Amino acid sequence: MKISEIGEFGFIDAVKEGTLFNPSSVVVGIGDDGAVYKTTEGMEQIAVIDTMVEGSHFIIGKTASWFDVGYKAVASNLSDIAAMGGIPTHIVLSTAIPTDMEMADLTALYEGMKDICKTYGVNIIGGDTVLSKGALVITVAAFGEVESGKAICRSGAKPGDVVAVSHTIGDSAGGLDVLLHGIDGYTHLKKAHQFPTPQIQLGRALVAYRAHSLNDISDGLASESNEIAKASGVDLILDKEAIPCSEELRQWAQSVQKDIYAYVFNGGEDYELIFTMAPDDFEALRREYPYVTAIGQARAGKGQVYVRHEGKTSVLQPTGWNHFHR
Template sequence: MKISDIGEFGFIDAIKADTLYHKENVVVGIGDDGAVYTTTPGWQQVAVIDTMVQNSHFIVGQTATWHDVGFKAVASNLSDIAAMGAVPTHIVLSTALAPQMEVDDVVEMYRGIKDICRAYEVNILGGDTVMSKEGVVITVAAFGEIEAGKALLRSGAQAGDVIAVSHTIGDSAGGLDVLLAGQDGYEALKKAHQYPEPQISLGRLLVQHHCHSLNDISDGLASESNEIAKASGVELVIDRDKVPTSDGLKAWAASSGKDIWKFVFNGGEDYELVFTMAPADFQALQADYPAVTAIGTVRPGPGRVLLRHDGGEQVLPPTGWTHF
């Protein structure tokens, strides 16, 4: 059965179940002209939005299934919420669907959306559906809350700060490369690309541990670290050999003959966090959350990033994923 067979309202009926995980915060959900929800006194609202386009951000059957398309569309937004130190609360979404798309595929995409929203207890408040003549487009707007005055920005890095990242970097780009090559194995890399995990709990810990600046790694470590340097008006010095990489990525880089640092600095879609904070605060954070690694330091400078390796330093330009 195709979408054109059931129409817009049949489509809504097919996906509207199991969309609320904190019903106490929702006054009006799916089914009216707009959603109504309550906010928490003493907290501020965070809003983000992101779009994924078929054959640009994902290729169904090669780099993605419909389930992980839905999952990842939400994950990228929740990662932005994490990058502010906030707690995600609600999403609304807009989908542009081709009439010939199978209903089962659409339901599978929404199952991915619901699965990640359930995992992070995020309410799905509604959205919009329109026709697309050139593949699926999915836009998600996510909302979150953070204690008033506590939002973590890119612009707070200070000289003397430690630069650090979460987990390992470059796995998503490596996973995409594996998928495009049609290579068997490397399941951890594939999972990193298809099912990224937004770092909500770490973002909350960074608020508690007085983090100075924070960014999520959506467009590559080179791009995101340059955003912090420019916004803060400081110089970030990254020690290349301290950036953590997984055994799987090392194995794929060696097998494919590709430069591992291209995946690390320019790949993007890791949705890990890069941040700066005072050295003592970083040590306290590490005691609570060991999966973070110091990769460099902040010093006074002209809003740029330097990469240190082989005994020297060179400018690391903000290269990475770009839409244009």
Template structure:
């Protein structure tokens, strides 16, 4: 049976690591990001910043579960693998700094395909000033597995948690949701042909944009009482805040951001735009809560910075849960605790 690496026997595990990573970060970049010793030894050596705490997040992407070759290019997979972890650091108001990357590579992924994956990963790393400092490489029997750990920092005692929402506060988003799910739908229908999908929707699925700058603004100004990133879907993340904070979130249907591309795509393909917004997932924008006294200040600052911001509901007293007020009036209806769940049936 052909094993991974048979096609290019001169490159062992360490040779491949060097081929994929060597020269990607220059010495000035590593020094600036706090790396005293990077890839090439048994462990990396990092510089700690006084008055800050570490944030650590790990996420794994599995071929056929998180991505399909028909819908994602190799560089997109690498980019998204890092971006999803960067978003977790942003959701705590932190700064992403370092990444560890582990890959399990099947025979179908030759050296050139893996190089393109690392091209995308390092493109994301450069964009968010993240130093890739190590990882691991193994073979796999069939499907590619990419696991990324991101290490960030945040001011000591100030990480924004999910558990701080209070009745009377507003619920906000730092960007629209549903775009990634619509993009995936279009890419699957069109067998990966980009000309079959509105560019903004395809881009949202392939190259998400973590809200790092928004997260920092929210922390530095003390605005957000709770924060979560939208990875598994708006409804699912809203439930997480509601349960962690022991409150009810009341979303307003006519406040939800519906982009023109999303609405048009949903209409043309018989989909519910509201379902895409609530249950789609993988948008990697931030969902949070804020005191009403900060509403005007928050709006103005985000406008000045060119960042999107949408108020989508309110926090109320009551049993933990999520409800939505219909645009046409009537009693609020419960929103299912549903989103992307790897171990549940019927997920999107």
């Protein structure tokens, strides 16, 4: 059945079940002019918004299924909340849907959103649905909470800070390349691209361990590290060899004879975290979260990023993943 046959209200009825995964704070959910929810005393609210466009951010049947698209549309938003040190609580979403889209595909899109919302106890409290003359456009706005005054901005890096990242970097861009080439295997890379894990728990730990600055790596390490350097007015010196890369990414880069650092610095959509903090706090964090790795230091400067490699130091330009230029 096509979406144009079932209509907006029929569609809302079909997807509105099973949307509350932490209902205690929801006063009014889907089905009225607006959603109403309670906030927690002593917490500030976080709001983020992110859009994915079919054919630009994903190619159905090649880089993603409709389920994956729903999952990732939410994941990228939850990652932005993790990048402030917050706990995600609710989302509202909007889809501009091609007239001839199959209901089964649209249902899969919503199942992907519900899947990740269930994992993180996030409520889907509202939405809008319109017809698109072109490709599908999905926008998710997510809300979260963080203890008052404790949100971690990109502008707080201080000279002497350790610069660190979570897990391995560049896997999502590697996975995208694998998918575009239609190659079997490389399941870790593909999963990194299709089902990124928002680093919510680590974001919360970074609040507890007093991290000074924090970004999620959505536009590549080059772009994100430069944002921290520029916003904080400090220089970051990264040690190229220290940046954690997965074995699969090394294998893939070698098999296509591509520089692995193109994925690491200029890839995107890793949704890992890059952060800076005092060395002692970092050591304490690392004992609890062994998947964080120091990749450099912050020092007084003018907001530049440098990469050290085999005794040479070069400037790292912010040129990264920029959907605007695709």
